[in-house]
Structures are given as structure tokens and as C-alpha cells.
Amino acid sequence: MEKTFVLDTNVLLHDPMAINAFHEHRVVIPMTVLEELDHIKDRRDKDVSREARIAINAIDKLLANATPKQIQDGVEIPTTREDAKPGLLAIFPDQIITHDNAAPYLDGSTQQANDNRIINVALHLQSHRPENYVCLVTKDINMRLKAKGSGLENVEDYRRDRVLDDIQYMAKGYDHISGSFWDKVDTVETLREGSQTIHVINRSCLPKAHINQFIQDDSGFVGMVRSLDEEKIELLDLPPELLMHQSMWGLQPRNMEQAMAFFLISRPEIDLSVLTGPAGSGKTLIALAYGLHAILEQRRFDKLIVARSTPPIAEDIGFLPGTEEEKMAPWLAAFDDNLEVLHGTDESPFGSIEYVKDKANIQFKSLNFMRGRSFNNAYIVIDEAQGLTQFQLKSIITRVGSNSKIVVLGNLAQIDNKYINPLTSGLTYLVEKSKYFPHAGIMHVNGIERSRLAAFAEENL
Template structure:
């Protein structure tokens, strides 16, 4: 059945192309939503870019024969119009009379009352406004076009029961044919378990091009002195060290080793093996709690508090005796930073850059929007490998959630691609206290 969808301003600020994603239904944008969007058009942020984009898209739909006030046809069979209520509402229960939310919600009520032949649905990403709409008898939904399944609900290492002979063959040859009765994504971790003996197991990775489960190539002595402590970490190191895998997403709660494993593998492939010209580590500038405001000093001094977690991990790899590789003992991470082989910087100025032959780690990627992650990944030049790490349940960005953040969306969209791998690190290894805190709190 054809429906009326009334869109709130936050939907268009989140995704300007949302107007093309409602199939053959009729879209109504309140004029007050346009007023609200207009306030952000001068911002240099993504919200400002989206405000300018939706303005251009709506302007492009106008023509002498198509007026937005009457309704213009859309490619997929629906229509779009900008609605102005007959009167500016004075008051609705639970809403201030001067509120733009009140005016936008009044449009949804007017559409519902005027067109009773079609269901009217109010679409907003404002949770409180959905509650208010429901209380006033207006059907309301959130916008979920870019929402992805919770990546933590998918196991990165699948357990498959096979005959004991298959496990023996795997240890002899380093590979075995993939089980026919199991559907496997490219590069998924596979734990082969003997049907007769549960303790007889082998850990590998599914190679889609060969149709085989192949052995992990994680060094026995670890990487930069860091050894995997569970099967997920072993699988993660294998993906991080494989140059054929160009995009790796590491998801897990605090203390699971996401950043440490990524840095150790990046140092190994950049400093020791020389495969990449530079290790570039970055993270979004997003405060936890109340912001401290302006910081004194030059760029490096201003960024130091934001990048300190990365410096902590680098210092651990070098100064704690963990790094015992070729030449890394004598060259501390400070020397590597000064030489430019290792570079730590924010994501603020990445737009427009081209990054060839680099090992790029983006920490705390759960605070990025899908558009921002797209901007980062499209910077990758020839021979560049990108690692995204984060915890979708520790988000400081108020405009994304565990399903709509860039990290979750990338993990979902790339799971069928042969050049991408995804790992969910479940067990915390930082300390017993950190693991208890992550579980109990």
C-alpha cells in the first residue's frame, strides 16, 4: 500500500539522499524542516555539507512544470512535496509552542487527518520526538537505511564439526577442503573440531578463491613480542599480516587487544619488513564527557591528549621489552615518529589526500559516520592496507548508534568481499580487573 512519509530535518541532515530511498511512496517535508536545515548550511562539518547537499537536491527537482509545493515525481514512482500547515500551531501536549519540533509534528498530524486513505508515518531520528508523536496518535519510525546488524552478534571464528581425518589432513598439508554443508564468508575464521574428539581441533581461515580452509600464518613467537592469547587474536593477527587483505575491521570491548594487535602488525610490516612506506595511525577527535575547551600550544601539543592512547601502546611495544625485532630495540618509537616512518595524526584533514603504500590504522572508528568512513577508505592508494578498530557499544558521537556508525556499516557491507576481513574480539586480555569491569559494568 502506498504511504505518506513525513520526514524530520535530522533525517535529511543524516542522509541527504534519503528522499530517494522510500520507493514509490509519497514524501512530505515540512517547511519548518527546511528552516532548521538552513541554520547549518555554513558549517564546515559533515552536517553542514549534508545541509548544502539536500538544498541542491531539492533545487534540482524544481522546474516550471514541477513545483515542490504541489509535488514533484521521483524516479522510483513516488512524489515529494514541501508542506506548509494552514496555521502555525499554538500548543500541543508536551511541546513548547515555539519549538520547531512542534511545527514539524503538526504537519504530520495535518497530513494524517487530511489524507485518511493512506497510512501516514512520521520519520525522525529523535527518540523523544517519536515518543511524543506516538502519544499524539501519529505513527512514527526511525530512519534505518544505513543501519547494519550488530556486528558482535556474528561470530568471527565459526566452529565446524568434521571427521577426525580432515583435522589430520589439515595439520599435514596446511589446508583442507571447506565443509560442503556450511556456508562461509570469504576470510572467515574456522575452527575445525573432530566429531569424535572435542579436544582435537585446528584453527584456520576460509580462502574463497581456493574453496579451502587454510592454516593461519601467525608467527609462533608472536609479532613484535606480542603473542595471541586466544583464537580470535590469532585469527586477527593472520588478517593483519596478510597483504592480500586490504581492509580489516577489529571490533571488541575494552581490553581485547584491538589497537595493540593492529600497531604490532603495522610495525612489523612497516619497520621490520619494509612492505609499507609508513605506518599512519589516526583517531577521531571525540571527547569522553565534557570537553576541556581550547588547548594551548602548537598542533602537536594540542593533539597530544587526543593521541595519548596510541602513544601508550607504542611505548608498551618498545619500552616494556615486547619489541625484540630487527633494529627496533635501538630505534625507539620517538625516533620513528621523528623520521616520519610512524605518523600519528587526527582524521580532521584527511579529505583530499591520497595515501599509497601505507599501513593505515583508524582507532575508535565507531565514532565515525558511514560517510566519514567512506571518505577515509577512498583515500587508500595502491598498496595501502586499512585497519578500523573500535567498540560499537562505546560511542561518544551523538549522531550515530551501534547500528548506524561507520565501523558497523563497513563490517556488514564488506563481509562478502575477498579483500576484507572482520574479527570480533570477545575476551578481554588487558587485566583481570579490566575484564571484570567490562562485563559487570
């Protein structure tokens, strides 16, 4: 059966290369989608406009040398899979659709939403090709409901960006073993490397383990996967009292998850750290404390760059007065709050904070203006990453230069992007893809340490 997928605009904005995701099948882009991309490519929102331009260029690259008839019939999409039939990309001129046949069209007039005209394309193809599988692909929930209510048999969300079927299976960076871990181990070889104790066990004891993952049990054992292959796993023995007595810039962990995050983020071989967890769990405070420690005490980096995405259009930072750092202040106030926590007991807290900002060369940046740059000898913190797409996070991480470390923070319970959910967030994608990279570390920080009220709100409201 030939399958035809009609793409909505938000699919191409979410993944500008989505036309390559449907393999040997037929991909149809309604003319209305091209018109929407044309309007979006000039928006002030740098992220969305950039992705619109990338999508337009990808479409143009495939169709540039085709005739009008070929474009409407379908042009081959090159494939890298061996022995795979190439797919087809077609543009459908939805302005030719009329209401003079039996298809249950929605009102496609200019006074109505563009969504109606895109749905009408799928209804038209379903009516004229009843033997084929015709499916509308959109990330808009209400549009999916409208399409189904109009009689469209097949409507789907865009699923290529899903790396998990259920968010509960996302890697947390640690595995808690009930009872005693050693009761489940048949053979072990224990080695000493200086002050470190290494346990070598069979891979079958922890078949799902990944590099830099912590193992914790009820009897007090804590270990970290230092290396692994198909047969063996090396566990670095980490006494709990050693982890709980770590200190960075005067900050000490309050629970074991924070202690493991402390240890992970401070390891020199880790270039990428991803800290997830609820609000108030200490993610930002840990990231900031280590940054100040590494720059001012260890002299590992030259600067601390703090960045997050800013709301578009009406709240664009270009409308605010001052330098880029001053424009970013309203959205990065959380870092000032954490600096106050670290220096709140100083004799002159305000003076200490200003001194630290200057000496550590702390720079506040908008993610909208980080692309195209390269950051060397820098410690970079990306805050509120849960609202970023996979494409956006990739474009940011590829900016990291030599002798730099990047820490990505996020809370999947606070996504404010209407086209992103915990399963499709770039943060989830980053966690699942980086857990096998030897120079990446993941930690889900549990426990609300902000206040008892914050803990109550997180759990009950």
C-alpha cells in the same frame, strides 16, 4: 494506499541521500527542516556541515526547475528500479499551520523546539488525509515519543541503514564448531601447496561461511576459508601452536582471537582489516604492532597514519595550540600508551618511542580533515570507528590509495553518538558489507587482556 513519509532533519544528516530511500512513496520535507539544514551547513563541525550541504544539494537538484506549486504538490524522484513507479518529493510550508481546527497540534511558536513544528506537519497531513498512511521518520527517540503522545498513528526510526535485525548476528570473523568439525564432514580432499595444507570440502558443510573466515572447533582444529564457490570451500589449515607463536614488533598473542587477528592483519592480500571487540582486548596494540613491523622491518609502507574523529565546537582542534599532530594529541593518547607497552622494557623507553615515531613517520590526523585527500604507500589506522555513520566511513575508505592498507577499530558498546546505535553504526555496516570482499578481513577480538579489574568492569559494571 498512498504512503507519505515526513522526514526529520537528523535523517538527512544521517543519510544525506535519504530522499531516495522511499521508492514509489511520497516524501515530505517541512520548511523547518530546510531552515535547520541552512543553520547546520555553516557549523564548525566539518562532518555534520558537509552532510547538510550534500542533503541541500540533493534536494535542490530535484526541485531546481520546478514551480512553487509543483514543489508543494510533489516532484518526481527518479528511480533506477525497472517497472517501478517514481516517488514524489514535496516541501511543506509549515508556517501556514494554525491551531483553528481539530488536529492536536503541539505548540509551534518560535519559543518552542523545531521538533514541535515538524511533528505538526505530520499531524496536519494525517488530519487532512485520513485515508492515507502518514508517517514521521526521525532518529530522535524523544521526538518519536512526543509524536505518538500527540496522536500521530505512525512514527518510525530511519531503517534503511540497518543491515541486521539483531547485533548478535553480526559477523565475528570466525565460527566456533562444537565438538569435532571433521565429524560433520562427509568427504574431504587434502592438498599440499609448499608448506601449506589445504582442505577442500563441500559448501553444504559451512553454508554461511564467507571469505577469510576462521573455523575453530573444540578438538583444536583451526582453518581459514581461503576461497569458496557454490559447491566447494577451500580451508587453509592453521595449526594452533603456529598461530600462538606469531610475533610482531616483539608482541605475541595471548588468546586465539588475538592470534587469528595477527594472522589476518599481516596477510599481504588483505587491504582492509576490521577489528572489533571490548575495551582492553588488544585491538589498538595489534594494529600498531603490525604497522611498525610492516614499515620498519618489512619496508612495505612509507608512513603510519593514525586518525579518529574529534568532538565538535567547544573541543574543536582549531582551538588548541600547535600543529595538527599536536592538536590531536589529547584524543590519540591511547596510541602513546600502546607505544609505551611495546617499548616499556627498553633501556630508554622515551627515547625509543620518539625514535620510532620519527623513523616510522607516524602522523596523527583528524578525520574531519582527511576528506579530499589520497593516501598512497600508507598504513592507516582508524580508531573509535563505532561512532561514525555509514556515509562517513565510506568517505574515509575511498581515500585509500595504491599500496596502502587500512585497519578500522571499534567497540560497539562505546557509541557516544546519540543518533547511532549498534545496528546503525557505520562499523556494523562495514563489517557486513566487507565480509564478502576477498581483500578484506574481519575479527572480533574477545578476552580482556588489559587487567583483571578491566575484565571485571567489562563483564559486571
